[in-house]
Amino acid sequence: MKTRRVLTAITMAVIAFFFSATPLPVAASVVEHTFVVSQMNVTRLCKETLVTVVNGQLPGPVIDVTEGDSVVVHVVNKSPSNITIHWHGVKQWLNCWADGVPMITQYPIQPNHNFTYQLNITGQEGTLWWHAHVPGLRATLHGAFIIRPRHGASSYPFPKPHKEIPIIIGDWWQMDLALLEKHFKKEIVDDLPVAATINGKIGDLYNCSGAVEDGYVLDVEPGKTYLLRIINAVLFSEYYLKVAGHKFTVVAADANYVNPYTTDVIAVAPGETVDALMVADAPQGRYYMVALPNQAPLPDPQIPVFITRGMVRYKYDNHGEEEGDPSNDVPMVPEMPDQHDTTTSFHFHGNLTSLHRPQRTKVPVQVDEQMFITLGLGSFCPHGRSCEKRWRGNSMGAATMNNVSFQLSTDMAVPLLDAQYYHCNSTSSSGDGIKLYTLPDNPPRPFDFTNPALTPDGSEAALLQRTIRATAVRRFRYGTVVDMVFQSTSLLQTDSNPMHLHGHDMFVLAQGRGNYNASRDVASYNLVDPPMKNTVLVPRIGWVAIRFVADNPGVWFMHCHYEFHLMMGMAAVFIIEDGPTVDSILPPPPLNHPKCGSHVNSLKANELYLLDNKVVSPA
Structure with a gap:
């Protein structure tokens, strides 16, 4: 009953917080980062693997900004691969040049070259993320992109949390992911990850020569509220996330506020983000945080299901008011959906509705194209084969x-x-x-x-x-x-x-x-x-x-x-x-953006053109 009362209070408090007085806005800033992309060896599951990372971190650095800020990111490519960085979900108003898609919006950043992205963060609040936009490498080249309200956390349309925690679900591959596309083009289709991760940690479901792998640990204080900023960065799986003995109040998705609703499971697909409040209202102890992928049942091709888990651990009083050692607690394990259960995801996404706010964009009524x-x-x-x-x-x-x-x-x-x-x-x-x-x-x-x-x-x-x-x-x-x-x-x-x-x-x-x-x-x-x-x-x-x-x-x-x-x-x-x-009107590109044709010696006068808007039968 305590959980239900607290979560109901959170939901009802949305209106009260929304209409409360807001402080004066903070002046916009320029937030500057340097991303050094390089390779390093990481040992997991008793095997050393060469991975591509930013600043030696996995996940990469968090970009933490306030709405209205400008962001400057200097990318220094010390890896052997061509690189671009995409700012996933950042709208890039009149700034398509910085979207970071190779040969769509920019030349790739070649090895031993640099490129500077300039982003304007306007009209968005919430959790987004950044990742490499080259095949395979986003599995290790990624990080959270958090946009805070201009008026501060007190202007959240929900109670101000005690802490805000990025939770990035990823996967672990025992291969150089720069080879993934090359293998794929050669029809080598057996490349698969070997484990899943939470915030880069594999977790104790996996062991190396009998010793369990480190897992992510979230320390919480009784009665406090935590905002989990959940990101799915894996290459090919939707995930269910649960914390034993706890429920969530979903408050945002893809950096858009939603009408809060209570659930014990989060469904998040690759590319999606979900913001959810979790109240530390369970008896003190240890509770597993479990991430489980789902997949279509047979006759679809089946891939191994890599579950990972971290830990939510209640802090114990150091003055002896609480008895016992938390390391002796038997952690509670949540009951997870079946790996072939996609109905839970269907209902989760169907429950999302936009929170009413004065600045919320209204749905256009008149439709121009369908x-x-x-x-x-x-x-x-393929060329050279006979398929008649x-x-x-x-x-x-x-x-x-x-x-x-x-x-x-x-x-x-x-x-x-x-x-x-x-x-x-x-x-x-x-x-x-x-x-x-x-x-x-x-x-x-x-x-x-x-x-x-x-x-x-x-x-x-x-x-x-x-x-x-x-x-x-x-x-x-x-x-x-x-x-x-x-x-x-x-x-x-x-x-x-x-x-x-x-x-x-x-x-x-x-x-x-x-x-x-x-x-x-x-x-x-x-x-x-x-x-x-x-x-x-x-x-x-x-x-x-x-x-x-x-x-x-x-x-x-x-x-x-x-x-x-x-x-x-x-x-x-x-x-x-x-x-x-x-x-x-889209402005000209920044001065550091290579001009059209500057990467080639000459261009012949062939027209760029569109074919007729109809389907042509393949040859």
Whole structure:
């Protein structure tokens, strides 16, 4: 009963805190960091592994700023890999140049080179994160990005916590992750992590020659409230997080406040963040904090389930008022969902609604464009192979949006943003130009998208898998209101898909199981207080409907945050055109940004162009 009373008080206190007097704002500052990217050997599970890190830390440094601040990050690349850093969820208003996607918004930072990112933190509060945007390396190149309210913690729309703790769920690989994409392109598909981590610690479920691995420990004081800033940084798993004997009050997701609700389990997919209050109201002792991945059941391919756990440990009074030694306590273990339970995730995400605040963005009523995008696996016929008899016979796998698999030309000479801004004549050092293929509004043909018979690799799905490989883009006029339905499919697998849109937040209007049906499902749209997210989990064999306003000029990446899906091409580029006023036009790049074509000796006069907005049958 004590837990229920405390959590109810937290929920009810939101209104009281929101309407309380706020202190004077703090002057904006310039927050400066230097990120030295290098490799170092780390020993885990009795094996020394070469990992790429920032400033010798895993996770990397926390960027802690106040809304309105400017952030300057000097990246010094002392690793052998090309690097970019993406500021996940930071909207980058009129600052697409700093978004950090290689050959989309910038040249990669080459080994022994430096690059400085300049970010303006405007109109956002909450938990975001930063990570490398090169294949595989974000597993160790990542850290929290915390934006605090301009008026201080007393202006939180919930009781001020005693402490704020980043909780980063990661995975541990016993390989040089720079090789991950190379192996993948050679169709070596057995690379997998060997453990999971909380704040870089593997935890005592794993042992090395009989000695258990260190785990993350959170020391708490009885009666105090803790704000857990939870981040999923793994490459390919949604995770459930529980603390035995405790409940959470969810207060924010993806740096947007939500109506508080109480739960004993957090569901967080790769790319997502969740802010949750936890009250230390259990009897003094030790309680396991457990992170468990979920996955689709058979006949989907199964991967090992790597559970990790840390510890919530109550501080004991040093003056003898409490008896006993905490090391002698038997820690309480939470009861976790089944690894194939995706319903818990469906309900968790369905419970999110936006907290009403005066500055909250309202849902646009008028919609300008509508898109229906199927997400699934497909196949293509590589050059030099014969695939006539059966599409799957000698084909290679791809991940697709409306049967288009994203691929950047390896011969590109300038990033797409530069080509768009400067109207470069060519983006290819060969002079052939890279053709941009317009992402279609709909899949090439309708079918029963979630039919389980399509999951096994059978002939029934062969024609539905045919894939176009292209640099898929979609152009929007400034201010366009876009409705988009993401439909997961059962083609070869039934995974969920965490879809991340750079530079924008999305209103999550509705989600559902099975196939989307507009005549039925539009009526269920939440147009009053839908959550706003930068990463939207499209449920397994289900759909999600989102709405966003294309009001941030630039070239923005939209992609699945499962690393293998991204490497296989589940991505597209959204080009947002300039608006009619000075404050709706993308400014020139910073002085340190290489000018268009400066990385190549010459460019031939081939036009950069778009293909017709229709699906072309693959050759």
